[in-house]
Structure formats: C-alpha cells, structure tokens
Amino acid sequence: MKDLILNFLLRVVFGALAIFVCNTMFSGFGVAIYLGLNFLNLLTIGILGISGFGLVLSIAAFSLL
Secondary structure, X not given: OHXXXXXXHHHHHHHHHHXXXXXXXXXXXXXXXXXXXXXXXXXXXXXXOHHHXXXXXXXXXXXXX
C-alpha cells in the first residue's frame, strides 16, 4: 500500500513539473496551449501516469481547433 501511495505522489510531482515545463516551452514558441495546474489535471496524471499527461495535453490542444 505504501508503494502505491509513493508511486502516485511521484507521478503527481513529476506531472506538475512536466506541466510547468510545457507551459514555459509553449509560451516561448508562441503556441496558445496552456495547461492548468489544478486538482483534476494532477489527479488524472497521478492515476494514469504518462498517458494521463498525454490526455490532458491532447484535450488542451483539441480546444484550439
């Protein structure tokens, strides 16, 4: 049980870092995609991992269309 909680927390921390880095990169390139650091995004990334990050990024990119 302790391993699951640690895994979830590490995914949330690295997911928040990835969102911050992506927001910085996108704004530097002039792309109008902004990923919010909120509870729902971090929960999705914490549960699903990298695929959750891809899901959040895809939803944000799809809103540009």
